[in-house]
Amino acid sequence: xxxxxxxxxxxxxxxxxxxxxxxxxxxxxxxxxxxxxxxxxxxxxxxxxxxxxxxxxxxxxxxxxxxxxxxxxxxxxxxxxxxxxxxxxxxxxxxxxxxxxxxxxxxxxxxxxxxxxxxxxxxxxxxxxxxxxxxxxxxxxxxxxxxxxxxxxxxxxxxx
Amino acid sequence: xxxxxxxxxxxxxxxxxxxxxxxxxxxxxxxxxxxxxxxxxxxxxxxxxxxxxxxxxxxxxxxxxxxxxxxxxxxxxxxxxxxxxxxxxxxxxxxxxxxxxxxxxxxxxxxxxxxxxxxxxxxxxxxxxxxxxxxxxxxxxxxxxxxxxxxxxxxxxxxx
Numbered sequence: 001x002x003x004x005x006x007x008x009x010x011x012x013x014x015x016x017x018x019x020x021x022x023x024x025x026x027x028x029x030x031x032x033x034x035x036x037x038x039x040x041x042x043x044x045x046x047x048x049x050x051x052x053x054x055x056x057x058x059x060x061x062x063x064x065x066x067x068x069x070x071x072x073x074x075x076x077x078x079x080x081x082x083x084x085x086x087x088x089x090x091x092x093x094x095x096x097x098x099x100x101x102x103x104x105x106x107x108x109x110x111x112x113x114x115x116x117x118x119x120x121x122x123x124x125x126x127x128x129x130x131x132x133x134x135x136x137x138x139x140x141x142x143x144x145x146x147x148x149x150x151x152x153x154x155x156x157x158x159x160x
Numbered sequence: 161x162x163x164x165x166x167x168x169x170x171x172x173x174x175x176x177x178x179x180x181x182x183x184x185x186x187x188x189x190x191x192x193x194x195x196x197x198x199x200x201x202x203x204x205x206x207x208x209x210x211x212x213x214x215x216x217x218x219x220x221x222x223x224x225x226x227x228x229x230x231x232x233x234x235x236x237x238x239x240x241x242x243x244x245x246x247x248x249x250x251x252x253x254x255x256x257x258x259x260x261x262x263x264x265x266x267x268x269x270x271x272x273x274x275x276x277x278x279x280x281x282x283x284x285x286x287x288x289x290x291x292x293x294x295x296x297x298x299x300x301x302x303x304x305x306x307x308x309x310x311x312x313x314x315x316x317x318x319x320x
Contacts, residue, residue: 059234061241061263062227074219081221095287096259099280103221103256117292120259124292125285127255132277132284 015110018042018088019144022112025052025065026090026151032057036151039065039089041073041082041106048085049073065089066097070104081105090148092141095120098127102135109137112148175248175270178202179304182248182272185212185225186311192217196311199225199249201233201242201266208245209233225249226257230264241265250308252301255280258287262295269297272308 018040025038029052037053051069055061066089073082086108087101092115099120101109111121120127121139128136178200185198189212197213211229215221226249233242246268247261252275259280261269271281280287281299288296 055240055263059238059240060231061234062222062231062260067222071220071222074221078219080215080219094259095280095285095290095292096256096263099254099256099259100222103215118294119292120255120285124290125255125280125287127285130255130284132255132279134278 014045015088015140015143018047018086019090019110019112021047021050022065022088022090023144023147023151025050026148029053029065030151030155036155037065037089037091039069039087041069041085041087043073043082043085049076062096064094064097066093067100070100070106074104083107086110087137088143090144091115091152092119092121092123094118095125095127099133101137102127102133105135106137108140110140110143112142112144113152114141114145174205175300175303178207178246178248179250179270179272181207181210182225182250183304183307183311185210186250186308189213189225190311190315196315197225197249197251199229199247201229201245201247203233203242203245209236222256224254224257226253227260230260230266234264243267246270247297248303250304251275251312252279252281252283254278255285255287259293261297262287262293265295266297268300270300270303272302272304273312274301274305 022038026036030036034053039051041049049072051065053065054063082104088110090112182198186196190196194213199211201209209232211225213225214223242264248270250272
């Protein structure tokens with residue numbers, strides 16, 4: 001599930017900019033001792049909401065970057081669905097976030113590094129491939145994966 | 161995944177009482193026009209937190225009964241994990257909630273009706289059976305399933 005090239009070159013450039021903003025959120029999480037994962041939600045070419053992992057700060061196991069961003073975007077729009085919105089996140093979403101992205105009707109999902117240990121898009125239950133999934137976003141991965149992955153490895157290296 | 165009988169008769173009786181409180185939450189959701197699903201979290205034999213589905217009211221696609229209850233329980237304890245806590249919910253958790261229950265380290269999961277269309281425990285990606293799941297609760301189902309199922313069918317019958 002790599003981003004397409006050529007005809008989507010323009011979209012890729014914009015996508016890299018949005019992923020850079022997601023990486024910025026991941027760095028902000030790391031600075032607070034949180035697992036460094038960040039997300040942004042984009043509508044009509046503009047950032048609608050951002051999110052960083054804050055499970056410790058918030059004493060909330062559901063406060064993954066994607067969930068934080070989705071809740072903020074829904075609050076901003078006053079709607080429980082986000083059609084036409086795209087989500088950029090630095091790591092492959094887990095099962096919880098993959099399903100939340102589906103429920104929010106996110107149009108396109110872009111993520112950086114893959115997560116063989118905890119991912120739920122191309123690993124584990126592969127939510128979007130299940131009959132129990134009623135909306136699957138278009139999925140593109142690999143944008144910013146080197147920096148996203150290195151940030152996570154550095155974080156866990158320091159703590160183990 | 162039925163609740164065991166015999167030696168767990170006492171636990172079943174207590175469980176039925178807690179599931180009745182989850183059903184009460186589901187009825188409260190229905191009264192507000194929300195999909196009727198309710199949950200309670202129990203620690204040391206006492207209700208620590210309750211939750212009802214409030215996705216519409218909160219403009220929040222993540223506000224399923226289980227997530228609402230988990231966030232409330234974590235806030236009550238000031239912890240992002242709930243070891244030793246049991247969760248009762250009227251319907252089989254979806255992929256999002258199944259993963260959140262795992263992340264919160266819930267000890268035992270009791271649910272009422274199964275959900276072939278959207279469940280994530282015994283349907284779809286079966287999160288607890290995946291290598292990407294790092295904590296699986298003990299799972300018991302079928303308690304209060306008749307009332308839970310009928311409440312959901314009545315809700316959708318009125319709206320279709």
